[in-house]
Amino acid sequence: MSSKWIDRIYIGGFLSLLIGLLLFFIFEPKTIFSELENRKLQENPEFSWSRIWSQQYAKDAELYVTDHFPFRAEFIATKSLLEQARLQKENNGIFLGEDGYLFEKFGKPDLDELGSYVDAINKFAANHPETRLSFLLAPNSVGMYPERLPWMAEAYSQRELNKWIGGRLDGGLTFLDGFAFLDHGDTESKQDDRQLYYRTDHHWTTFGAYLAYRAYSESLGWEPLAEEDFHIRTVSDSFLGSYHTKGQYGGLRPDTIEVYEPKNPVASEMHIVDTDETSDSLYDDSYLSKKDKYSYFQGGVHALVTVTNEIASEDADLEKLLIVKDSYAHSMLPFLTNHVRDIHMIDIRYYNGNIGDYMEENGIQDALFLFNTSTFVQERNLLKLKY
Amino acid sequence: MVFSSLLFLILFLPVVLILYYLSPRRIKNLMLFLASLVFYAWGEPIYIALMLFSTLTDYLFGLLLDRKGMSGKGRKAVLIASVIVNLGVLGFFKYADFLIANVNAVLGTAIPPTDLPLPIGISFYTFQSMSYIIDVYRRDSKAQRNWIDFATFVSLFPQLVAGPIVRYNTIAEQLKDRRVDAHMFAEGVRRFCIGLAKKVLLANNIGLLWNEVSAADSLSGLPVLTAWLGIIAFAFQIYYDFSGYSDMAIGLGLMFGFRFNENFNKPYTAISMTDFWRRWHISLGTWFREYVYIPLGGNRKGMTNQLRNILIVWLLTGIWHGASWNFLLWGLYFGVILIAEKLFLLRLLARLPRWMSHLYAVLLILIGWVLFAFENIGDVAAYISAMFGGNGIWFDRHSIYLLYTNAILLLLLVMGSLEWRGLIRSVQARLNGGIQNRSVADDITGSDGTRKAVNGKPASVVLPLLGLGWHAVLLLMSVAYLVDATFNPFLYFRF
Numbered sequence: 001m002s003s004k005w006i007d008r009i010y011i012g013g014f015l016s017l018l019i020g021l022l023l024f025f026i027f028e029p030k031t032i033f034s035e036l037e038n039r040k041l042q043e044n045p046e047f048s049w050s051r052i053w054s055q056q057y058a059k060d061a062e063l064y065v066t067d068h069f070p071f072r073a074e075f076i077a078t079k080s081l082l083e084q085a086r087l088q089k090e091n092n093g094i095f096l097g098e099d100g101y102l103f104e105k106f107g108k109p110d111l112d113e114l115g116s117y118v119d120a121i122n123k124f125a126a127n128h129p130e131t132r133l134s135f136l137l138a139p140n141s142v143g144m145y146p147e148r149l150p151w152m153a154e155a156y157s158q159r160e161l162n163k164w165i166g167g168r169l170d171g172g173l174t175f176l177d178g179f180a181f182l183d184h185g186d187t188e189s190k191q192d193d194r195q196l197y198y199r200t201d202h203h204w205t206t207f208g209a210y211l212a213y214r215a216y217s218e219s220l221g222w223e224p225l226a227e228e229d230f231h232i233r234t235v236s237d238s239f240l241g242s243y244h245t246k247g248q249y250g251g252l253r254p255d256t257i258e259v260y261e262p263k264n265p266v267a268s269e270m271h272i273v274d275t276d277e278t279s280d281s282l283y284d285d286s287y288l289s290k291k292d293k294y295s296y297f298q299g300g301v302h303a304l305v306t307v308t309n310e311i312a313s314e315d316a317d318l319e320k321l322l323i324v325k326d327s328y329a330h331s332m333l334p335f336l337t338n339h340v341r342d343i344h345m346i347d348i349r350y351y352n353g354n355i356g357d358y359m360e361e362n363g364i365q366d367a368l369f370l371f372n373t374s375t376f377v378q379e380r381n382l383l384k385l386k387y
Numbered sequence: 388m389v390f391s392s393l394l395f396l397i398l399f400l401p402v403v404l405i406l407y408y409l410s411p412r413r414i415k416n417l418m419l420f421l422a423s424l425v426f427y428a429w430g431e432p433i434y435i436a437l438m439l440f441s442t443l444t445d446y447l448f449g450l451l452l453d454r455k456g457m458s459g460k461g462r463k464a465v466l467i468a469s470v471i472v473n474l475g476v477l478g479f480f481k482y483a484d485f486l487i488a489n490v491n492a493v494l495g496t497a498i499p500p501t502d503l504p505l506p507i508g509i510s511f512y513t514f515q516s517m518s519y520i521i522d523v524y525r526r527d528s529k530a531q532r533n534w535i536d537f538a539t540f541v542s543l544f545p546q547l548v549a550g551p552i553v554r555y556n557t558i559a560e561q562l563k564d565r566r567v568d569a570h571m572f573a574e575g576v577r578r579f580c581i582g583l584a585k586k587v588l589l590a591n592n593i594g595l596l597w598n599e600v601s602a603a604d605s606l607s608g609l610p611v612l613t614a615w616l617g618i619i620a621f622a623f624q625i626y627y628d629f630s631g632y633s634d635m636a637i638g639l640g641l642m643f644g645f646r647f648n649e650n651f652n653k654p655y656t657a658i659s660m661t662d663f664w665r666r667w668h669i670s671l672g673t674w675f676r677e678y679v680y681i682p683l684g685g686n687r688k689g690m691t692n693q694l695r696n697i698l699i700v701w702l703l704t705g706i707w708h709g710a711s712w713n714f715l716l717w718g719l720y721f722g723v724i725l726i727a728e729k730l731f732l733l734r735l736l737a738r739l740p741r742w743m744s745h746l747y748a749v750l751l752i753l754i755g756w757v758l759f760a761f762e763n764i765g766d767v768a769a770y771i772s773a774m775f776g777g778n779g780i781w782f783d784r785h786s787i788y789l790l791y792t793n794a795i796l797l798l799l800l801v802m803g804s805l806e807w808r809g810l811i812r813s814v815q816a817r818l819n820g821g822i823q824n825r826s827v828a829d830d831i832t833g834s835d836g837t838r839k840a841v842n843g844k845p846a847s848v849v850l851p852l853l854g855l856g857w858h859a860v861l862l863l864m865s866v867a868y869l870v871d872a873t874f875n876p877f878l879y880f881r882f
Contacts, residue, residue, distance in 0.1 A: 006851045007573035013859065014576045018401045021866075025397060058388075058429050065394045066870060075870040082864065086795040089788075108604070152788035248871065 024070035031068075041067040077250045084249070089150035094247030095142075097149050101199045102243035102252070103142040106155040109377040111164075117382040118168045121369065124385045125172040128356060135169065135369040136216060137162055138178035138204060138328050141197035143373055158373045165376075174219055178373075181215035182208060198255040201241020202374070203294050206258045206331050213335035216368065222317045222339055230260040235283075239293045257293055259283065260335065266309050268337050273304040274350075282307070282334050297330035303350035307333065307343040316341045318366055322359055324348055325370040326379070332370065348381045355385060388429040389548070390579075390635045391586050393869050399426065400639075407643060416539045416562065419643060423544040427507070434506035437476065442541045444472055445516045446534050452523045453530035462524060469520045477513045480506055485710035508548035510707060514674055516541050519555035521678050528556045536562045545639035549632045551650040551670035554677065558645065565644035575641030577858055582634025584861040587868045589800060590628035596620040596793050597760075606766060609773040612782035616789055618774065622756050623800045626654065629668070648673075655804040658744040659736050660724045660751055671707070675700045697729070698722045708759070713767065717758040724751060811850065818847035 033040055045051070045060035052058075069075065080091065089096050095103040125133050142149070143158025162177045169175050182196055196208040204212075210227065217224035239255040270279050284299035298305060313319075317339040323329055324346050336343060344362060346355065359367065371379065388395050403422045410418045428435045448469040452462055484500040491498055519540070522528040531537040540562055546553055600617030603609055609617075633650035640647045650670050657663035664672055676685075680700045686693045698719075705718015728736075736744040754771060761767045772778070 002845060003848060003851055004569065006848060006855055007569045009855060010573035010576045010858070011569060013855075014580075014862075015401065015404070017862070018397055022397045022401055052428075053432050055430065055432065062392055062394050065392075065398065066872070069393055069870050072870055075867040078864070078867040079871040082867070087792055088796075089792050150788070150792075152784045152791070154784055154788070 021070050025065065025068065028068070028070055076248055080248050080250045089153060091247045091249065094243050094249075095150055095153055096247070096249055097145070099148055099199070100253045101141060101145060101148050101197075102247055102249065103145075103149060103155070104140065104202060104243060104246075104374065106140065106142045106158065106374060108156045109161070114165070114377050115168060117376065117379065118165055120382050120385040121173070122168075122170045124355070125170065128359070129172065130365065131359065132220075132366045133173040133369070134176060134216065134219060134367070135173055136176040136178065136212060136371075137165060137376060138208075138212060138370070138372045139182070140202060140372050140374045141199075141204075144179075144182060144196060161377070162373060176212075176215055176219060178212065181211050195255075198239065198241050198294075200244040200252055200255050201239065201294060202243060202372075203241070203331065204328060204372075205255075206260055209328070209331040210260060210335060212370075213332050217317075217339065220317070225262065225335070225338055227260075229263055231263060233259050233261060235259050235285075235296065236288050236293050240291070241294060245291070257288075257296060259296075262338055266311055266337050268310070269308045270298065271306045271308075272299070272302050273306065274302050282337070294327070294330070298333065300330075301327055301347055301350065302345075303347055303352075305345045307337060307345070309337045309341055309343070311338075311341050313341075320344070320362065320364045320366065322346065322355075322362075322364045322367045323370060324355060324367065324385075326372060326375045328372045329370045348384060349379070352384075388426050390632070390639070391583060391865075391869065393866070396866070396869075404642065416533075417535050419544075420535055420539045420542060423539070423542040423547060426544040427542065427547060431507050434509075437480075437506055437509070438512060438542060439538075441473065441476060441513065441516055442538045443534075445469060445520055445541075446531070446537045448472075448520055449523050449530040449537070450532070452520070466520060466524045470517065473513050473517050473520075477509060480509055482706075482710045511550050511552055512541050512547060514552050514671075515555070518552070518674065518678065522554065522556045528559050531559075531562070543640075543645070545636040545643070545645070546647060549629070549636070550668075551633055551636060551647050552674050553647055553670070554674065557648060561645050567642070567644040571641050571644070575638045577854070578634050578638030578641065580638075580858040580862045580865075582631045582636075582638055583865045585627040585631030585634060585803070587631075587865040587872075588861070589796070589803065590624050590626075590631060591868070591872075592796055593620045593627070593793070593800060594624040596789060597624055599789065601760065606769040606773055607778060608780075609770070609778055610780035610782045610786050611774065611776050611778075612786035613789065614770060614773040616786065616793070618753050618756055618760070618770070619797070620793070621760050622655070622753055623797075623804075625756070625759075626651075626804070627800070653804060653806050655749065655752070656745070656806055657748045657752070658741060659728055659733060659748055660721060661728050661733060663748055663752060664721070664725070671704065675704060679703065694726050694729075697726055701725065711762050713758055713762050713764065716764070716767075717755060720755055720758055815847065815850050818849050 030044075031041065032043070042060060042063040045057050045064055047057065051060075083091055084096070090105070093105045095105065097103050121135060125131075139158045139162060142155045143162075146155055146157070149155060159179055162179060166175045166177055194207055195205050196211070197204050214224040234256055236257040237254060239257050240252060241255060244252060268280065268282055270282055271277070272279075279299075282298055283296055285296070287293055287295040287299065292300070295301075318341070320342040321336065321340045322344045323333070323336075326347065326349070329345065333343065333345060344358070344364065346358070348355075358364075376382070388399060390396075399422075403418075406422070407415060407418050424435060427438065448465055451457070451465045457465075479501075480503060484502070487498045487500050490496060519528070519531070519537070523530050531540070540553070540555065540558060543553075597617055597620040600609070600613055600620065603613075630651040637647050637649070648670060650668060652666040652669065654663055654666040657666055680696055683696045683699065684692050685696060701718045701722030702715060703718070704721070705714045705716070708714045708717070724732075736747065739747075757767055757770050757774075761770060769777075
């Protein structure tokens with residue numbers, strides 16, 4: 001073999017690789033939705049001179065090629081592997097932690113901004129003195145398990161931050177710091193291997209939500225159901241959640257999703273006001289076969305949901321409750337159906353009405369604000385609360 | 388469009404190559420010109436008119452310069468007119484807002500800024516176009532009668548947006564007549580793969596480290612180790628980004644039969660600042676030497692004039708990099724150092740051991756990059772202070788984290804900055820010698836003379852074969868990173 005042959009291989013190899021990829025790209029059937037990344041892929045951009053002029057066509061076309069590139073999943077996995085081989089411990093803002101845990105980076109928040117969110121809650125409590133208000137602030141996995149971060153990696157302490165928030169709250173509401181009951185839950189049960197958080201997702205597990213439910217019930221003087229009062233069933237053991245989607249790490253152990261089914265079931269009717277859909281189940285099984293499995297709980301995020309539970313009046317702890325929340329509430333809501341007859345659940349990110357008016361119109365006297373620390377510190381929509 | 392995009396790689400490049408090689412010889416330049424227009428219009432549909440305007444005016448000025456019976460005075464007037472048009476356009480689009488902001492600040496006026504985006508590549512193609520006019524004026528080149536050939540020279544997509552700045556007289560012959568053989572095309576493929584990998588695998592990834600360090604809440608808390616890691620990351624990012632782009636340009640040029648001059652020559656092995664600037668962005672340095680420094684008198688009119696000329700060239704070099712005070716300061720910084728070297732430092736450095744003069748060069752280069760990286764002079768001062776312990780912290784957990792998670796990449800970056808050609812040649816020579824004892828089954832004809840051992844035996848193909856695998860892996864890895872690219876900014880678009 002001479003160097004002449006090697007030159008020919010270079011030329012043939014280079015051209016056939018590029019042209020081969022091009023042919024694959026052209027003839028490969030296109031998918032609309034990427035399960036791996038949990039997002040809609042770019043569609044074939046429509047041609048028009050105005051779109052050329054505004055450069056929108058160019059941007060969309062670049063995205064279209066990247067999104068539908070031949071062997072996309074394999075290339076992404078290769079990159080992830082190479083990044084790990086070079087000892088890189090983060091990708092797209094997601095840490096590759098110990099014990100298979102992924103964590104989202106959490107830096108020092110803007111305390112002035114955060115203070116204004118806390119003040120919004122204070123103001124809401126002051127404007128509604130007749131309302132019995134609880135504020136449950138759950139840490140994220142990065143706050144709970146800082147020792148599982150990669151070696152020498154740092155995150156701003158959510159433990160300190162939650163304390164700071166608690167200290168800034170006025171009286172007139174009950175503050176439940178997630179660290180108080182989650183710490184406790186882990187040690188009291190003497191089962192350190194029980195997961196409070198998903199390893200690959202930003203939510204807490206159903207067990208974490210159960211501990212929150214127990215703490216909330218006790219704070220109101222209700223008697224929470226014990227774990228023995230439930231059939232605990234695994235509904236999925238192949239859950240790779242949002243941290244996996246963002247970080248794109250390969251070779252991770254999938255998470256398990258559990259559901260707690262009360263041995264004395266309560267019939268519930270869920271009404272999704274956004275779409276005017278009604279269901280007799282709090283769960284949507286169809287999501288278990290998709291990437292976004294956490295949406296199994298109530299079918300994901302909705303601006304306003306009401307849940308009516310068939311509990312005899314004399315057995316109910318409460319007639320009406322309003323929950324203002326982020327998605328951490330989704331796995332906790334089913335527990336509350338054992339105590340409250342009417343639950344109204346508002347996602348403040350998508351609901352644009354006035355919360356105070358809503359409570360008045362529906363005769364609600366009890367409210368639970370439930371947020372995780374990470375969304376709370378950056379949730380500008382909380383400022384809507386003031387009124 | 389940029390080279391480091393998948394659309395360019397699998398659509399634009401193969402299609403243009405096929406069309407180019409299918410075209411008959413006399414329309415090959417037209418083909419390249421049209422491809423270049425598409426390439427440019429992809430990102431800048433509006434400014435394509437501006438580029439065509441520059442091209443057309445300089446084409447006409449060129450014809451005027453070459454007209455029979457044109458007096459010396461007339462020719463000079465044409466030259467000046469062309470320079471005014473070129474620098475006027477460049478000045479308006481690149482420097483008007485900088486000027487307005489400073490006038491407003493000094494005089495307290497409120498002239499509204501133009502807020503026009505900088506046309507991509509304008510600093511590069513304006514300089515190329517000017518080189519043509521000056522070459523023709525000096526009669527170093529003949530005027531180009533064929534507008535398509537001239538427009539191809541200015542807009543040639545491989546070097547259109549980020550250089551190298553090709554001087555007209557180095558390429559005039561190739562515009563008319565050029566041939567590509569298999570060896571040349573294969574060399575182009577090799578250069579392109581290397582350049583792509585430099586940009587996508589090295590520059591983009593170390594850029595993340597610089598982003599993280601420079602995005603710190605305040606520079607006044609930066610530990611020494613973090614500050615050094617940051618600026619080293621920036622130095623590598625800018626080198627691999629820019630030289631990677633030049634490699635891709637040179638490689639693509641070879642595929643279409645052009646031989647551009649080299650733009651980088653292992654700049655971080657420099658042993659003085661004078662040495663560094665012979666190795667860094669060579670085409671820009673050459674341009675300023677040929678068209679500013681030497682016409683000003685260069686070193687022929689006494690020491691005072693020479694020092695003045697050096698200072699002028701470096702202030703211009705600085706401001707060429709961007710319309711902002713820190714770039715001017717950056718140019719001045721190098722001007723002063725180069726003058727000091729000319730006056731006495733070089734003689735002093737020559738007496739030092741090589742590693743010490745290398746250390747001297749690297750230190751000054753890194754401090755230069757701090758000037759380059761921050762537009763705000765206060766930030767520059769704070770960063771340099773952090774590097775030299777001004778914050779009173781040597782390192783913290785975060786520095787250690789950044790160090791070990793980037794250690795392997797940094798090692799690769801250092802290796803890539805060193806000179807290996809000598810070693811490769813001697814290994815090849817040894818392999819060629821050793822092959823005498825082995826039977827060479829295939830190929831005894833050895834018609835390709837380029838890799839033949841001196842003793843007449845065919846050269847060993849061990850290294851070329853390893854190279855083949857290496858380039859293939861680099862290309863595939865680059866594609867993998869591009870597919871996953873959430874971070875693929877292009878630095879040299881500001882110039």
